[in-house]
Amino acid sequence: xxxxxxxxxxxxxxxxxxxxxxxxxxxxxxxxxxxxxxxxxxxxxxxxxxxxxxxxxxxxxxxxxxxxxxxxxxxxxxxxxxxxxxxxxxxxxxxxxxxxxxxxxxxxxxxxxxxxxxxxxxxxxxxxxxxxxxxxxxxxxxxxxxxxxxxxxxxxxxxxxxxxxxxxxxxxxxxxxxxxxxxxxxxxxxxxxxxxxxxxxxxxxxxxxxxxxxxxxxxxxxxxxxxxxxxxxxxxxxxxxxxxxxxxxxxxxxxxxxxxxxxxxxxxxxxxxxxxxxxxxxxxxxxxxxxxxxxxxxxxxxxxxxxxxxxxxxxxxxxxxxxxxxxxxxxxxxxxxxxxxxxxxxxxxxxxxxxxxxxxxxxxxxxxxxxxxxxxxxxxxxxxxxxxxxxxxxxxxxxxxxxxxxxxxxxxxxxxxxxxxxxxxxxxxxxxxxxxxxxxxxxxxxxxxxxxxxxxxxxxxxx
RNA sequence: GUGGCUAUAGCUCAGUCGGUAGAGCGCCUGGUUGUGGUCCAGGAGGUCGCCGGUUCAAGCCCGGUUAGCCACCCCA
Numbered sequence: 001x002x003x004x005x006x007x008x009x010x011x012x013x014x015x016x017x018x019x020x021x022x023x024x025x026x027x028x029x030x031x032x033x034x035x036x037x038x039x040x041x042x043x044x045x046x047x048x049x050x051x052x053x054x055x056x057x058x059x060x061x062x063x064x065x066x067x068x069x070x071x072x073x074x075x076x077x078x079x080x081x082x083x084x085x086x087x088x089x090x091x092x093x094x095x096x097x098x099x100x101x102x103x104x105x106x107x108x109x110x111x112x113x114x115x116x117x118x119x120x121x122x123x124x125x126x127x128x129x130x131x132x133x134x135x136x137x138x139x140x141x142x143x144x145x146x147x148x149x150x151x152x153x154x155x156x157x158x159x160x161x162x163x164x165x166x167x168x169x170x171x172x173x174x175x176x177x178x179x180x181x182x183x184x185x186x187x188x189x190x191x192x193x194x195x196x197x198x199x200x201x202x203x204x205x206x207x208x209x210x211x212x213x214x215x216x217x218x219x220x221x222x223x224x225x226x227x228x229x230x231x232x233x234x235x236x237x238x239x240x241x242x243x244x245x246x247x248x249x250x251x252x253x254x255x256x257x258x259x260x261x262x263x264x265x266x267x268x269x270x271x272x273x274x275x276x277x278x279x280x281x282x283x284x285x286x287x288x289x290x291x292x293x294x295x296x297x298x299x300x301x302x303x304x305x306x307x308x309x310x311x312x313x314x315x316x317x318x319x320x321x322x323x324x325x326x327x328x329x330x331x332x333x334x335x336x337x338x339x340x341x342x343x344x345x346x347x348x349x350x351x352x353x354x355x356x357x358x359x360x361x362x363x364x365x366x367x368x369x370x371x372x373x374x375x376x377x378x379x380x381x382x383x384x385x386x387x388x389x390x391x392x393x394x395x396x397x398x399x400x401x402x403x404x405x406x407x408x409x410x411x412x413x414x415x416x417x418x419x420x421x422x423x424x425x426x427x428x429x430x431x432x433x434x435x436x437x438x439x440x441x442x443x444x445x446x447x448x449x450x451x452x453x454x455x456x457x458x459x460x461x462x463x
Numbered sequence: 464g465u466g467g468c469u470a471u472a473g474c475u476c477a478g479u480c481g482g483u484a485g486a487g488c489g490c491c492u493g494g495u496u497g498u499g500g501u502c503c504a505g506g507a508g509g510u511c512g513c514c515g516g517u518u519c520a521a522g523c524c525c526g527g528u529u530a531g532c533c534a535c536c537c538c539a
Contacts, residue, residue, distance in 0.1 A: 003473095005512090008531060059464075060537080089539085117539085124533070134537060205535095292538090302539095312539065338539025367497080367512085395497095402499040415498085433499070 009123030010130045010341055013347070016357035016409075016455075021132075021343045023354075023457040024163060025114060028134045028337065031159035032112035037136050040111050042093040048083040050096055060119045060158060061085040086118040090135040091316075091334060095323035098139055098330050107141035107330070107332050108148070114339070125348075126310045126341045135316075137334030144331040146266055149298040149318050150273045156302070156314055156335045157281045160276045167352040167459030168342075170305040173274075173281055174236075176288035177267045178317070181232075183260025184250055188228050198287035200233050204287075228253045233287035239275055242284045243268045247354070263297075271299060296320040300335055304345065313342045353460040356409030359388040361448050363405040363431070364414040367396040374416045378428065380415075381443035387453065389414075402433055411452045414441070 006012070013021060016169050029039070049063050064084040080208045087093045091112045098105065113133045123129055136155060138148050153173050160171045182193045190196050199214045206214075208230050215221040215229060228249070235245050243264050250256045267284060274282035290299040298317030303314055316335030323330035346352040362382055364375040375391045382389040390410070398415070413433055417426040430446060431438040447453070 005530070119538075121537070122535090123531095127538075132538065251533085290538095315539065336539060341539050365498090397495095398498045399495085400499080401497090404499090406499060418497095431498075436498090436500095438498085 009121070009128050011128055011344060013343075014357060016354040017343070017347050019354035019357060019455045020346060020352050020457050021339070023166065023199075024089075024339060024343055024346075025132075025134070027113065027162050028159050028339070031155070032134075032136055032160050035110075035136075035155045035158075037110045037112040037138075040094075040097065040113055041115060042087070042090070042097050042113065044086055044116075046086040046087050046093055046096060048085045051085045051087065051092060052419065060088055060121055061122055062118050071268070073166075078150075088117055088119045090115060090117060090133050090336060091137065091319075091322070094135070094137055094139075094334075095330075095332075098332075099325050102141070102325075102328065102330070108138050108144060109140075110136070110138045112136045126344060127293060128340050128344075129194060131338065131340035134337040134339050135334055137316075137332050139332035141330055141332045142328065144318075144333065146269065146297075149266065149333050150270050152316070152333050152335055153270075153282060153298075153300050154274060154278055156337070157278045160302070160314065160337070161278075163411045165459075166457045169351065171281065171302050172283055172305055173314070174283050174285040174288045174301045174303070175267070175270060176273075176284070176286055176290075176299050177263040177270075178297055178299060179259050179263025180246065180267055180286065181263075181289070183257040183263055184232055184255055184285060185229065187250060187255030187257040187260055188225050188253055189255075190221055190225055190229070192219050194293060196221075196229060200287055201289035203230075203233055224253075228255065236281065236283060236287075238271070238283050238286040240268050240271050242271065242286070246286065266297060290315065292317075294319045294322050296331075298333065302335075302337075304342070307345055307349070310345055313338050313345075341431075350460045352457060355452075355456045355458060356411075357455070358390075358408045358410060359455060360390045360405075360408065360410045361387055361453055362389040362412040362414050363401065363408075363410045364389060364391045365398060365416070366392045367399045367416060367418060368395045371416065378414055378416060378443040382446075383461060385447065387447055401450060402431075406433055409455075412448055414443070421458065 030342050033039070045064055048061065048063060062085060064086065094111065098109065112135065114132065116130055117133050118130050121127060121129060136152060138144070140150065153175065157173055160168065160325060164170070171341065181197060185193050187194050196215065198220055199211050199218065202214070203211050212223070212226040212230060215226040216223065221229070231249055232246065235249070236240055237245075245265060247256070250260055271282065271284050288299055288301050290301070295317035297320075300315055300318035301312040302314035304310060314335055314337040316333070317329070318333040320331040321329060323332065362379075364379045366372050366375045372391070372395070379389040379391050392404060411432060411434060413431045415429045416432065417428045419425050427440040428443060429438050430441040
């Protein structure tokens with residue numbers, strides 16, 4: 001068989017990359033749990049009609065089909081109802097889970113969920129067809145207090161901040177509020193809020209002039225209205241002064257609405273709390289739009305400082321009608337980290353590295369196959385005390401056995417004591433192959449320095 | 464789904480005017496009689512993505528196809 005090539009969009013790391021990813025996942029999980037989020041996992045598939053509730057994303061859904069499925073078995077209409085698709089995010093499955101288990105959950109319900117998702121998109125740098133998301137959400141029954149819109153991004157800021165000491169860059173959480181945008185646009189006389197948001201979202205890529213032109217051509221905006229949209233989008237800042245600037249702008253266009261005022265009140269509360277609890281992390285940015293149509297309040301996008309081109313690594317917002325059975329609604333707010341996007345950048349940009357790609361701290365050399373059992377015994381003694389140990393695959397020359405360890409990043413090689421001519425057995429020795437230091441050692445008591453016991457994740461510059 | 468670019472050794476890449484395939488790194492062996500890394504010597508490894516066409520002759524030119532990268536769309 002010809003050598004297989006990697007499938008674009010389906011990332012697979014080598015073992016040291018996986019060490020980094022696993023560290024990221026462990027760190028996120030620990031922070032989520034510190035904040036009281038309970039972990040769940042949902043099935044990989046949802047009925048297609050559930051998945052399509054999100055709107056324009058239908059083209060991206062991978063549908064599930066049995067190889068043996070007979071084409072003429074059932075009527076097409078019947079099948080479409082039962083058709084399954086792989087979930088393309090964790091929010092929609094979570095909404096379904098909440099509805100399904102509403103009677104057994106305690107509200108407000110806080111959960112984290114770390115799973116793979118699938119999207120049939122064209123892959124690119126940082127964009128995958130199969131990737132891991134790490135979500136936190138909180139949903140209420142009937143209503144959800146606004147303060148969760150403040151707490152969720154701060155929890156995420158803490159989770160991402162916990163990765164700083166292994167070399168992950170600073171993050172900026174950019175926030176906006178749908179009520180502000182919608183209130184302003186409607187006050188301006190623009191009713192196609194979705195369309196306006198979509199155009200404004202392109203600002204960074206195509207520039208203000210092009211956006212103004214699109215607003216005129218697509219949304220039928222007057223030059224004056226387009227100008228207002230651009231002026232709103234230009235506002236950003238870390239303190240509550242931005243709220244006054246928006247209010248003043250709206251007043252100058254005579255576009256103040258009740259909805260705008262509500263949104264500004266919420267945005268002010270978020271900015272004010274964030275400035276106090278996580279200074280410098282949360283920035284109000286009135287051009288943050290978010291394509292998804294179910295957001296109703298705060299919206300969030302997160303960039304890695306210095307890697308803004310990568311796009312958002314953590315996004316989310318407030319939604320009020322996603323989980324609804326017609327009788328009860330369960331409004332929620334949540335954010336989702338693109339773990340694969342983050343990790344791929346950490347590895348490709350050489351920001352973070354693992355001290356080694358194997359767990360093994362000690363390789364026990366084998367003097368000759370007749371005495372392999374002595375090496376096995378040493379490894380067993382080390383493992384019994386929690387030291388990851390492996391035994392050399394062959395009784396090759398010691399130079400080769402050391403090389404075996406070196407290529408894997410295993411820091412120590414253990415040499416079982418050799419029989420002398422008088423029949424006595426010399427002491428075991430352990431060698432630090434980085435320094436070359438070799439000392440007598442006893443497998444019943446020796447241990448490597450704590451920092452060598454397990455692979456560690458460190459800033460790449462330090463290596 | 465649309466457009467542009469690319470495809471040669473395990474990796475990164477050169478390959479002139481169309482004339483039978485190269486480098487660096489990595490790997491293997493030996494120098495080193497059971498202690499790696501440096502150094503020296505030697506060696507293995509290629510259907511030039513695939514199919515077809517032009518030509519005496521194609522890695523190179525032409526057509527198709529597949530895959531990859533980038534941009535759009537959308538988004539983590």
